[in-house]
Amino acid sequence: MAPALVAAASGIVRLLADKAYDTNPFRTVLAGRQIEPVIPSIRRRKPLIPYNEIAYRQRNLIERMFCRLKDFRRIATRYDKLARNFLAGTLLAAVILWWLN
Numbered sequence: 001m002a003p004a005l006v007a008a009a010s011g012i013v014r015l016l017a018d019k020a021y022d023t024n025p026f027r028t029v030l031a032g033r034q035i036e037p038v039i040p041s042i043r044r045r046k047p048l049i050p051y052n053e054i055a056y057r058q059r060n061l062i063e064r065m066f067c068r069l070k071d072f073r074r075i076a077t078r079y080d081k082l083a084r085n086f087l088a089g090t091l092l093a094a095v096i097l098w099w100l101n
Helices: 002-008 024-032 059-069 083-100
Strands: 014-016 036-038
Touching: 002 024, 024 036, 059 083
Parallel strands: 014 036
Antiparallel strands: none
16 A cells, blocks of 8 residues: 555655565655655665664654544544545544644
């Protein structure tokens, strides 16, 4: 699914991901779209591919955002059948979280 998501998105400069996305085909997709991969290499990869460690620390912000969104039960369990209703609920939760912070 990751290559399909990258293909559907636009304006991506840098992609932050964990070690699970460290595959040669996915890195090729990113290189074809001129996206900088910020993905640490798995241990068995020789030689290790360097990555921007300072940018990788920003991934923590994204992880915390998803954790906060999952505090809303409706989003965590995906009660909504229609994608538009789920998106509306997610956006409403994001606005509430933004308002509280």
